[in-house]
Amino acid sequence: MKRLFSLILCVALCAIATDASAKRNPDANGDGVLRILAIGNSFSDDGMEHLPALLENLGIKKVELARLYVGGCSVERHMQFFDKQQSAYTFYTSKAGENKWVKHAEKRSIQSALAMGEWDVITMQQASGYSGQYETIKPHLERLVAVVKKAQPQAHLAWHITWSYSTASKHQHYHHYDNLQAKMDTAIMQAVLQIRNDFDCFDYFIPSGTAIRMLRLSPVNNAPNDFTRDGYHLDYGAGRYAAACVWYETLVRPFYGEKVSTSTLEIHDKGILKAEGKYAAYCRRAAELAAKKPFKVREIKIK
Numbered sequence: 001m002k003r004l005f006s007l008i009l010c011v012a013l014c015a016i017a018t019d020a021s022a023k024r025n026p027d028a029n030g031d032g033v034l035r036i037l038a039i040g041n042s043f044s045d046d047g048m049e050h051l052p053a054l055l056e057n058l059g060i061k062k063v064e065l066a067r068l069y070v071g072g073c074s075v076e077r078h079m080q081f082f083d084k085q086q087s088a089y090t091f092y093t094s095k096a097g098e099n100k101w102v103k104h105a106e107k108r109s110i111q112s113a114l115a116m117g118e119w120d121v122i123t124m125q126q127a128s129g130y131s132g133q134y135e136t137i138k139p140h141l142e143r144l145v146a147v148v149k150k151a152q153p154q155a156h157l158a159w160h161i162t163w164s165y166s167t168a169s170k171h172q173h174y175h176h177y178d179n180l181q182a183k184m185d186t187a188i189m190q191a192v193l194q195i196r197n198d199f200d201c202f203d204y205f206i207p208s209g210t211a212i213r214m215l216r217l218s219p220v221n222n223a224p225n226d227f228t229r230d231g232y233h234l235d236y237g238a239g240r241y242a243a244a245c246v247w248y249e250t251l252v253r254p255f256y257g258e259k260v261s262t263s264t265l266e267i268h269d270k271g272i273l274k275a276e277g278k279y280a281a282y283c284r285r286a287a288e289l290a291a292k293k294p295f296k297v298r299e300i301k302i303k
Contacts, residue, residue, distance in 0.1 A: 033096050034255050035064045037113060038123045039144070041073040043162045045092075046234040047208050049101070050244035050267065050275075056099040057265035058248075058258050065094040065101075068113055074127035075140040082110045082147060089113075114151040121251055122148050123206065125160035128232060129173025132187025134194045145201055158204035158251065161192050161294060163212040168224035169231030181226070185213055189295060206250045207294035208243040211286040215242060218300045220282045222273050229272065237271020238279045245287030253291070260284050278302065 038044040048067055055063050068089040070077070081088045091108040092101050124144060130136040145157065164184035165171050177184035188209055196202065212234070216226050220238075225231075227239040234240045245260045253259065261284050267275035275283060285300050 038067040047243040052094040052099040123158040134191040156203040163209040166226035207290040211290040238273040241275035242283035249291035
C-alpha cells in the first residue's frame with residue numbers, strides 16, 4: 001500500500017511540476033500530516049490567514065499550520081531574536097483536522113517553535129521594505145538557514161516571494177524604490193533570483209507577489225489600492241484570499257493533489273475587495289499560474 005501511495009504521489013507531483021522548486025513530497029517524515037511553520041511577519045500573516053478556511057472548503061484535514069509573527073521583522077531581526085533566545089513572537093496554530101487559527105497566550109521563540117516535533121516545510125521571507133535589497137538578506141539568511149537545518153534537517157525550506165507596495169502607498173521604505181511600484185517589483189524578483197542562485201536549500205518559492213502582480217494587471221484590480229488595505233498589507237478579502245490560494249497551490253497541492261480551482265470558498269465579510277464571484281475566480285487562477293511559473297507574470301484569462 002505504501003509503495004502504491006508513493007507511486008500515485010510521484011505521478012501527481014510530476015503532473016504539476018513547476019520551475020520553482022525541487023519536485024518532492026513535502027511531507028518530509030511521511031506521517032500523512034503536512035506540517036508547515038512560517039518564520040515571518042505581517043506578510044506571512046497575510047499569506048496564511050485564509051489558508052485554514054481554504055483547506056476546510058476543500059475537505060483537507062491533514063495539514064497543520066503555525067506562524068511566528070513579529071510585525072516588520074527582517075531576516076536580520078529574526079537572528080537577533082534567536083541569539084537572545086527571545087520569546088518575541090506572537091504564535092498562531094491551526095491543528096490538523098480543525099482548520100482554525102488559534103492565538104496562543106504566551107509568546108514563543110524560534111527555538112521553541114523549532115522544537116515542536118518535525119516540521120515538513122519551514123518558510124522564510126524578508127521584511128517588505130528590504131525585500132528587494134539582497135545585501136540585507138544574504139548574510140542573515142545564511143545564518144537562519146543553518147539554524148533551521150540544524151534543528152530540522154528533514155524539513156523542506158520555502159522562500160515567500162512578497163509583493164510591492166500600491167501605487168499610492170505612503171510606506172516609509174517606499175523611497176528605497178523611488179516610490180515606484182514597477183521598480184520595487186523588479187528589485188524583489190532580482191533578489192529572489194539571487195536567493196535561488198546562491199542557496200540550493202530552498203525547495204519551494206511561494207509566489208504571492210507574482211500572483212498579486214498579475215491581479216494588478218487584470219480587470220479586477222482596484223487601483224490605486226492594488227489589492228492592499230493600506231498601501232502595503234493585503235486587502236483583508238481578495239488580497240489575502242489570493243495569497244492563501246498561492247500558498248495552497250505551492251505547498252499543499254503537491255501533497256494532496258486537489259486543485260484550488262475546485263474550491264467554492266468565498267470571503268463575503270472581509271475587506272474592501274470581496275473575494276467572491278469573478279474576484280475569487282481571478283484570485284484562484286492567478287494562484288495557479290503563479291505556482292506553475294513563480295517568476296513569470298502572465299495575463300489571467302478566465303473562461
